[in-house]
Amino acid sequence: MAVAVLLTSPSCQTQLSSSSRSQAIMQSSSQGSSEITAAIDRIVEATLWEEGPGVAVLILDDGEILHQKGYGFRDVEQRLPITVDTAFDLASVSKQMTAMGILILMEAGALDLDAAVTTYVPDFDDPDPDNPILITDLLYHTSGLADYTGAAWQGTDAEFSRLTLEDHLQWLNEQEIESDRGVEFEYNNSGYALLALIIQRVSGQPFAEFMGDAIFEPLGMKNTVVFSRLDQRIINQALGYQVSKRGKIEPSSFPSVIAGDGNVFSTIADLARYDQGLRDGDLIEPETLALAFTAGISDDEEEAGYGLGWAVHADYVAHGGNWYGTSTYY
Template sequence: MNFIKTANILQILLLIIIGSSCKNEAKEIPQAELKDYELPKGILPKMKPLENETPKLTADYIAEKQKKIDSFYNRNWPNNSMNGSFLVAKNGQIIYEKYEGYANLRDKTPITSDTPIHIASVTKVLTATAILKLVNARRIDLDQKVTHYLKEFPYPDVTVRMLLSHRSGMRSYAYFTDRDKNVWDRHNTLTNQDILTIMGTKHIGLEQKTGTRFAYCNTNYAMLALIIEKVTKLSYREAMNQIIFKPLGMTNTFVLDFDKDKKNVAPSYKGNRVEIGIDYLDKVYGDKNVYSTPRDLLKFDRARNSPSFLEPELLAQVYVGYSNEHPGTKNYGLGIRMVNWPNGKNFYFHNGWWHGFTSSYIPLKDENVTIIALSNKFNKSTYAVRKLSVLFGDYPFKVEDVE
């Protein structure tokens, strides 16, 4: 009898030890069982959009900048050719914004300040920020192996930080699902889970050895979206709502619900205004598939770079270059591109391109300036908005277009 009692006590103690050691680990949940849950209270710090920012800009300052920006705009998109939305702000105060063209050319739906447009790879900045909020909340470890969160993941040396900084060495899902019918039938729409399963079962090799060099790859961010789902027990769509969009008042921002909304969102067009249809890659999210507006992205930018949004030590890691194995000025942080000049001046940005959608997000951190351009008609002029940085700081871009 004493032996049985002792055994039972030992069993109970063992269960307590195991339970306490697993308490802080993210619980696994099958992809098929993901639903829209509420995040437990206290998991994420409270967030509010910044308001009434100072110092207030003077009327003279605004008028001076508006004149130069308007001149740039007319040169960059002559004859109102942008077909998109454009905004420049300083200290969170909008200096210049313009909305022109049509969200849908068939029914002549105009683009306004409330019109969501696909932001393409600028989505990566938002996905990275959701990951960082979960790091901040001690739900994710930047240097934890991806296999800790995604058991099917076949590359054992890849960490979360490597996904964020494009140093995993993985191949692009657009390539390995396009070239071999035995890997994927393009008549079927691809999902994030499909990508993970294919990599785990079809022996998709690495492009290069993990951690050896930077290689921009959308697969990294498709996997980050799955990690968000595993850790939060929410769909990526709802997790982004709860972690980023709702707390920051981004009322015109959402992740595409492909099956429900693919025919209701603004389509994209070639430069000649021919509509670009949907293809088998359009359901994948995390690397793309967020729709937003410049005003909403301004709210995001102001909050993201405020002292209370992320712990200062964590925010500082975002702007460290992780792709400097070769000499040069181009670099990549945790979800942000950068140019690091020898004189110590740094330029941060992220561009996007998907089908006919083009986007540019530029936070001039030193000057408290935000520049955003979105278009659903293909035009590389979207990326030229970086030249406007010379109006606010010592950036070595050509200035003839903004004088």
């Protein structure tokens, strides 16, 4: 069973996580679609802010859509409702799609997962050329690199918003390594931004264009795009919201142009198409997808619990994301 929950952050009055919602929904999986719909309706109605921002929920069972529905508003002020075609910022759920782009290039013979990053980005200043950071280190979050979304970033908000993949590389080259590569798992957004740059360099296309050509368009994901310009308009976008100290709903937004670690905007209708494409092998071979769903092993033989863009659990894979007023889970 596949579950996708896309929501504006203060959609729910309780602190029930997206993964908790999915577990509650999965408990109804043995029932029919009408029972699942009723169960989801009860969960949402019990937690949604009245006349407030909302949520989109998708439930799939072996590719069959059991539930696909929007609740609440994507724009509270304009009272625009959330539908199956409302576009949400997927935030870190985007990482699996970046990894997919890498795997597509691998299957095409354009890159090797075990190659050093410098093989494809020679202007990357590897901190230890004798033990170079590999593409797999970026995928598995074992690179030891500084993270531009963490304490290492000392720039202004305006500089952050305008940070491109090439700018990020220059920033990364100026940072100290935080740990040796391959030693331990440390979730790292810079690693996936660097993967996006590798895709850009290897394919010869802008990252956003490659993702459209290689993934979104072949699967019919017509409402899915990479946000890459501050003046870019996202059709049917769900705006971000937060709750003020006074308990009032207010807008929350911090757009930026860097991608790879986030910034894919999509809908639950398109995620259903994406899920079907994975099941049908439309993007990569089944054995390659199995590799993506397998947790990496670091050099000290400890399992990281993270695959190629997926958090790997005992009996399922998933990923969550959040960014200034929106949260996602798939």
